Amino acid sequence: MSLKTKLVGAAVLATTTALAGGAMADGHGDVCKTPSTLGELGKFEGEVITIMGSMEGKDEEMLTNTVSCFEAATGAVVKYSGSRDFAALIVADLRSNNAPNIAIFPQPGLAGDMAKEGHLVPLGQESADWMAENYGAGSSWAALGTYADANGKEDFYGFAFKKDLKSLVWYSPEQFEDNGYEIPTTMEGLIALSDQMVADGNTPWCIGVESGNATGWTATDWMEDLMLRTTSPENYDKWVSNELAFNSPEVINAMEVYGSFSRNDDYVAGGASSVATTFFGDAPKGLFSSPASCMMHRQASFIPAFFPKKGEEVANGEADFFYFPPYESANLGNPVLGAGTLWTMTKDSPATRAFFEFMKEPAAHEAWMQQGTFLTAHKGASLDAYATPALAKQGQILTSATTFRFDASDLMPGAIGAGAFWSEMTAFANGQDAKTTADNIQAAWDAIK
Amino acid sequence: MMLTRSFRHILLAIIVFIWVVPFVALVTTSLRSETASKTSGFWTAFTPTELGHRFGTHDKGGTEEFLVMTGNIFERLNQDKDSYQITGDIKSILFKGRVPDPENEGKTILEKRLVFAGEVMDVRGGDFVFQTNGDFTWTFPEATAPRPKNLDVFLDQDPIFGADAFIEVLFDNKNVPNALISSFIVTIPATIIPITIAAFAAYAFAWMSFPGRDWLFVIVVSLMVVPTQLAFLPVLQGFSGIASWATELNAWMTDCEDTGTCRVASKTFASLWVTHTAFGLPLAIYLLRNYIVGLPKELLESARIDGANHLQIFVKLIVPLSVPALASFSIFQFLWVWNDLIVALYIGPADAADLVFPIRLQKQLGTFKDQLHLLNASAVISMIVPVIVFLSMQRYFIRGLLAGSVKGG
Numbered sequence: 001m002s003l004k005t006k007l008v009g010a011a012v013l014a015t016t017t018a019l020a021g022g023a024m025a026d027g028h029g030d031v032c033k034t035p036s037t038l039g040e041l042g043k044f045e046g047e048v049i050t051i052m053g054s055m056e057g058k059d060e061e062m063l064t065n066t067v068s069c070f071e072a073a074t075g076a077v078v079k080y081s082g083s084r085d086f087a088a089l090i091v092a093d094l095r096s097n098n099a100p101n102i103a104i105f106p107q108p109g110l111a112g113d114m115a116k117e118g119h120l121v122p123l124g125q126e127s128a129d130w131m132a133e134n135y136g137a138g139s140s141w142a143a144l145g146t147y148a149d150a151n152g153k154e155d156f157y158g159f160a161f162k163k164d165l166k167s168l169v170w171y172s173p174e175q176f177e178d179n180g181y182e183i184p185t186t187m188e189g190l191i192a193l194s195d196q197m198v199a200d201g202n203t204p205w206c207i208g209v210e211s212g213n214a215t216g217w218t219a220t221d222w223m224e225d226l227m228l229r230t231t232s233p234e235n236y237d238k239w240v241s242n243e244l245a246f247n248s249p250e251v252i253n254a255m256e257v258y259g260s261f262s263r264n265d266d267y268v269a270g271g272a273s274s275v276a277t278t279f280f281g282d283a284p285k286g287l288f289s290s291p292a293s294c295m296m297h298r299q300a301s302f303i304p305a306f307f308p309k310k311g312e313e314v315a316n317g318e319a320d321f322f323y324f325p326p327y328e329s330a331n332l333g334n335p336v337l338g339a340g341t342l343w344t345m346t347k348d349s350p351a352t353r354a355f356f357e358f359m360k361e362p363a364a365h366e367a368w369m370q371q372g373t374f375l376t377a378h379k380g381a382s383l384d385a386y387a388t389p390a391l392a393k394q395g396q397i398l399t400s401a402t403t404f405r406f407d408a409s410d411l412m413p414g415a416i417g418a419g420a421f422w423s424e425m426t427a428f429a430n431g432q433d434a435k436t437t438a439d440n441i442q443a444a445w446d447a448i449k
Numbered sequence: 450m451m452l453t454r455s456f457r458h459i460l461l462a463i464i465v466f467i468w469v470v471p472f473v474a475l476v477t478t479s480l481r482s483e484t485a486s487k488t489s490g491f492w493t494a495f496t497p498t499e500l501g502h503r504f505g506t507h508d509k510g511g512t513e514e515f516l517v518m519t520g521n522i523f524e525r526l527n528q529d530k531d532s533y534q535i536t537g538d539i540k541s542i543l544f545k546g547r548v549p550d551p552e553n554e555g556k557t558i559l560e561k562r563l564v565f566a567g568e569v570m571d572v573r574g575g576d577f578v579f580q581t582n583g584d585f586t587w588t589f590p591e592a593t594a595p596r597p598k599n600l601d602v603f604l605d606q607d608p609i610f611g612a613d614a615f616i617e618v619l620f621d622n623k624n625v626p627n628a629l630i631s632s633f634i635v636t637i638p639a640t641i642i643p644i645t646i647a648a649f650a651a652y653a654f655a656w657m658s659f660p661g662r663d664w665l666f667v668i669v670v671s672l673m674v675v676p677t678q679l680a681f682l683p684v685l686q687g688f689s690g691i692a693s694w695a696t697e698l699n700a701w702m703t704d705c706e707d708t709g710t711c712r713v714a715s716k717t718f719a720s721l722w723v724t725h726t727a728f729g730l731p732l733a734i735y736l737l738r739n740y741i742v743g744l745p746k747e748l749l750e751s752a753r754i755d756g757a758n759h760l761q762i763f764v765k766l767i768v769p770l771s772v773p774a775l776a777s778f779s780i781f782q783f784l785w786v787w788n789d790l791i792v793a794l795y796i797g798p799a800d801a802a803d804l805v806f807p808i809r810l811q812k813q814l815g816t817f818k819d820q821l822h823l824l825n826a827s828a829v830i831s832m833i834v835p836v837i838v839f840l841s842m843q844r845y846f847i848r849g850l851l852a853g854s855v856k857g858g
Contacts, residue, residue, distance in 0.1 A: 046710055052799070056812055081799035084811070092795055096685030097693075098715050174599055179559055180547040200559035289488075290501030290601040291543050316509075318599075 032069035034366035035382040041358055044351035045075035052093070053104030053341070054086035058305050058372070066368045070358045076351045084212065087418065090346075094119040099346040102355065104161075108144055108406075109414040111158050111342050115147035120157045121345040123356060128156035130360060135160070135377040137404050144406055145342055158342030161359055162368070163375040165394050166300040166337040166407065167225050167324040172287050173317060175295055186328040187229060194267055197295050203269045206286040206294035207262050208278030209429055216422030218280045219429060220409040221337070222262065222298065226254040228335035229326045233403045240411045242445055247438035255434040262429060269294040276429040281306035288313065298324055300339070301394050302373050311373070314390045321390070323397055333402035339410055340377075413448060420444035475832075479825035480610045482533035486822055497537060497605045502526055505597045506572075506587065514592040522583035522602060536607045538581050541565050543601040563603075572598050614826035625827050627802050628809035632787060632834075634718050635797070635805050639725035639786045640779055646726070647733030648775065652763050654734065655742040656749060666738070673731040681795050684724060688715040688796070714798065721797045721805075725789070729782050740774035741767055776845030784835050806831045 032038075055063055060082045067078045081100075083089055087110055090103050094114055105111035114120055128146065132138040145158025169190075176183070179200060184190040194204040209218040227236050231250040238244035239251060263272045269286045270278065270293070281303075286293035288308050297303070304311030304319065313319035326332055343359065345352055358364050366385035368374040373387075375394060386392045398404070409417035420441045428437040477491040489498055504525040507518065527534045541563040550556040564570045570577045572587065573595045579585035589595070618625045653659075654666050692715030705711040744767070752762050768775070790807035797805060804812070810831060813824045 048710075048712065050799075079800055081801065082812075083794070083799075083808075084814075085794060089794065092681055092685060096682050097689040098685055178545045180557065201561060202559070288503075290503045290603075292601075 031065045031367050031371060032072060032363075034069075034363040034370070035385055036362040036366055036380070038069065038073055038358075038361055038363040041070070041074050041354045042350070043075055044354060047076045047349070047351040049076055049078045049102065049349070049351050049355055050100035050347075051078060051080045051102040051104065052086065052090055052100040053080065053082050054084060054106050055104070055341075056082045056084060058310070059302075062368055062371045062374065065371060066364065069364065069367050070355060073358075074351070074354060076354070078355070090114070094346060101345065101347045101349060101352040103344050103346045105158065105342045105344060106339075107410045107414065107418050108147075108158060108342055109410060109412055109417040111145075111344055112147040113414050114344075114346075115149055115155070115157050118150050119346060120147075121348045122155035122157055123159060123345060125156060127159065127356065127360075131156075131160070134360070134379055136379055136398070137377065140404070140406065141340070141377060144340070144411070145344075157344050159344070159356060159359055160340040160377070161343050163338060163340040163377055163398075164300045164302055165375055165398060166221050166339060167335070167397070168299065168301060168321040168394070169324050170284060170287065170297045170299060170303060170319060170321045171295060172292065173320050175287070175292050179295070181295070183322045184325055186325050187330075188328055190325055194261075194296075198266045202292075203267070203294045204296055205261060205267050206269045206278075206283045206297045207275050208280045208283030209275055209426060210277055210279045214418070214422060215276070216424075216426040216429075217409065218283075218299070219258070219262070219275075219425035220417075220421050221300065221407065222258045223254055223425065224405075224408045225298070225324055225335075225337050226257045227251070227408070228337060228403065228405055229330060229332060230254050230257060232332065233335065233405060236405055236408065240408045242412075246442035246445060247435070252434050252438050255428065255438060259428070259434060263431075272429075273431075276426050287319065301375060301391075305373060315388055321394075335403040335405065336397060336401035337405055337407060338398070339407035413445075415448050416441065416445050472832075475825055476829055479614055479822065479829045480612065481822070482609060482611065482613075483822045485533070485606075485609065486825070494610070495608055497607055499540065499603060500606045501543075501601055501603050502535065503599050503601055505599045506585075506595075507597050509597055511597075512594050514594045516589055516592050518587040520585055520587075522579060522585060524583070526602075532611045532613050533609050535604075535609070538605045539566060539579060539583055540581075540603045540605060542570065542579065543603070544570050546571070572600075614822040615830070618823055618826045618830065623802070624809055625830065628804055628806045629830070629834075631718075631803050632806040632831075635721045635725075635793070636783060636786045638718075638722045639729070640782045642722060643726040643729040643733050643782060644775060644779055647730055647737050647778070648768065648771070649763070650730075650734045651737035651741050652759075652767055654738045656762075657759065666734075669731050670735050673735065677728055677792060680728075685715070685796060688720045688723075691715070716796055716798050718798060718803070721793060724792055724796050725782075725786050728792075729785070733778050733782070736778050737771065737774055740771055744770055773845045776842050780839060780842050780845075783838055787831075787835055 051067075053063070060080065063082075064080055067080065070076065071078055086104075086106070090105075090110075091114070093099055094103075094117070099119065103111075103114075105114075111120070123145075128142040131142045131145070135141045141160045142156060145160060146154055146156050147158070148154050171183075175181075179197075179202065181193060181197070184193050197204040207218070207222075209216050211217060224236075227239060227250075230253055235244055235250055239246070244250065261267055262275050265271045268275060280299070284297045284299060284303055284306055285308055287295070287297055304314045307313045307319060309318075323334070323336075326334060343356070345356065362378055362380040362382070365374075365376040365378045365381040369376060369381065369385040369391070370387055373391070375391065375398065377398075383392060383395060386395060409421050411417065412421065424432070424437045424441045424444075427440075428434065474491045477494050478486045481491070481494055484502075485494070485500070488500055504522055506520065506525070522539055523535060543561065544564045545559065545561050547557040548560045550558045566579060566581045568578070574593070575587050575589040575595065577585065577587050587595075650669075654662060654669075692713045695713040696711050699713055700706055700711045703711075748766065749762060752766055757765070788807060789805075790811060793805045793808055794811075797803070797808075806827075810824065810827055813827055
């Protein structure tokens with residue numbers, strides 16, 4: 001027995017359980033058979049890379065499968081641990097020198113905060129340049145991952161890897177057929193359709209914003225989509241940086257429009273009061289219940305994973321989506337809202353650097369695309385790799401967008417985008433008026449300036 | 450007298466009822482099918498319940514033409530199911546379609562009505578009739594190959610129970626069995642270590658005189674008020690310091706650098722043992738000291754006169770006499786560590802195979818909030834262990850609750 005095992009006796013036990021449960025990623029070997037071939041990444045036999053993120057369940061499975069291609073190519077061992085409490089855990093780990101090699105931030109706001117505290121390792125200007133060149137709307141992605149450190153020096157930290165498309169309305173084609181509804185192409189049409197549904201005795205919308213300690217984020221997505229549809233993209237950018245105050249008329253107007261959907265008892269399944277307490281993942285189930293409790297659900301591209309059959313509905317035609325349309329009268333083009341996870345290096349090692357090279361490979365993107373819900377901005381990745389026609393259709397919405405904007409709450413400082421904005425929108429769902437809501441968020445923002 | 454006694458009984462019955470209902474609910478729900486538990490409350494599980502389902506008339510992609518199609522709604526509903534077969538009586542089908550609006554020329558209104566057994570309903574141009582037992586006929590005026598139609602059907606569903614969720618949780622993957630093993634690895638040492646240390650300390654505080662004893666005791670007791678959450682960051686920093694020191698030592702002592710495996714993890718089971726021990730100790734010392742100080746002084750004095758040293762007194766007298774107090778604290782500590790989520794989350798190992806039960810449960814909530822039946826089954830499994838521990842040790846527990854409260858008692 002070496003001294004090491006005596007010193008850290010627990011390691012032995014940890015290994016025994018690991019042996020007992022070593023059922024990882026078997027039978028997924030074909031995931032790595034991609035249209036593009038993986039480039040040379042170097043050999044890191046037995047070296048361990050730890051990754052922390054918030055992805056769990058199906059996403060975690062797909063991540064592990066994708067990462068197995070890197071393991072097979074380099075011999076490194078990648079350990080991923082996902083938790084719904086990622087935001088709290090990563091802060092404790094970083095501040096106590098327990099950093100994993102890679103942290104996957106779902107919100108750039110928090111990543112920026114951590115960069116400021118000096119916990120992130122810069123990925124280098126050449127990575128930023130690579131991203132600007134090889135991603136669609138690349139320079140905006142590079143900007144999304146660029147933060148200031150403690151001295152105010154800007155560097156590129158966040159590598160955007162997995163993309164979500166938010167401006168989608170999900171519905172059941174069969175319900176639309178039975179009820180004789182047509183897919184609207186303008187916001188005016190969408191509102192008219194909602195009214196017709198009410199007149200027919202149906203409920204148009206399922207809305208739920210409950211999400212544990214992230215309650216409210218669904219509502220912020222609605223807000224952002226409506227901001228892009230009621231005011232200019234320039235105003236949206238100013239709103240993100242708070243040059244346009246949160247309680248300015250443009251923002252309050254968007255909030256009122258959101259309220260005209262979510263705070264209308266006739267519009268929302270279960271009534272407006274149920275919005276704050278309905279789990280966001282349960283909300284779309286109303287589309288498929290017997291009888292259907294609602295007709296439409298506005299949510300991002302990931303939501304089929306929460307459908308009763310885990311997304312099989314999309315493949316067999318029970319569920320489909322259309323683009324959340326803009327106002328014809330507003331003349332703002334076809335704005336699209338999206339988001340992405342940011343992979344940051346929190347502890348340097350040669351194998352970790354190789355992993356970031358791996359993420360630049362089209363093959364890495366294709367490996368994930370083949371498995372299911374995953375959208376990429378990588379121009380080199382073959383579109384044929386998308387698992388389903390629905391995903392390809394989402395890819396098309398992305399490319400036909402005249403305006404692309406990132407999720408504003410992700411861009412705002414953590415205290416707002418993952419704090420006051422969420423909680424105040426929940427208060428709004430509970431009946432607080434738009435002016436007070438906007439004033440409160442602005443006050444929270446003033447407090448951190 | 451009679452009145453107060455029956456009042457007491459009623460009060461007791463109410464309290465028992467309040468405590469038992471959630472347990473019964475959990476066990477019942479864990480034995481129901483996923484759809485049933487999501488669409489109706491557990492109290493409806495024992496009697497036939499009216500539930501809505503959706504069924505498709507036939508499979509997609511058929512090109513065969515026919516005049517009459519026959520089938521059975523239950524067969525259609527159960528075709529992909531190995532268990533939780535739906536049985537019962539069909540009540541009605543929800544018919545939906547647009548019909549001309551009698552009030553507005555050229556406009557249509559949505560017609561929604563319930564169609565009952567034996568009534569004729571127009572589906573894709575054919576006459577659709579169903580019976581209570583689920584048989585349906587679909588008659589067309591001329592041979593056609595209609596597209597399948599999904600219909601909302603309401604039925605009085607018979608109760609169905611099954612252990613599928615338990616089988617899935619225990620045997621489909623190793624997550625829950627692994628979590629059980631991990632929880633034992635964490636809980637058993639995290640119970641034994643603090644109780645051992647605390648017993649020695651309690652004896653010292655009770656029967657050995659040394660300078661500053663009372664002050665030291667006050668300090669130990671006052672540590673009980675330090676909240677665990679407050680200490681996470683410093684504790685983690687400490688472990689990370691030890692781990693990096695061990696990594697360096699490892700690199701110096703072994704040839705791990707050649708294989709790149711020098712790194713010693715800072716979040717391990719051992720970290721959990723240390724943390725739980727540290728946070729369990731103040732209460733353990735307090736509880737045991739108060740019990741041990743109440744043991745008859747004459748007993749110890751006569752032992753000392755017979756020439757016994759402190760260790761002998763401790764092992765031969767104190768420990769056997771303190772079994773109730775030791776056992777009751779073990780239950781406290783065992784339950785607290787077994788149910789602990791937050792310490793394990795921050796300080797415990799993060800590898801999928803090493804997660805303790807509460808984290809696994811939480812992950813199932815996050816991942817499978819749509820698969821509540823799996824969460825329920827896992828929750829029942831996680832409850833079994835504390836229940837066994839509690840029942841097997843409860844006679845000590847009741848005695849031990851009085852530990853230190855009655856002098857000489």
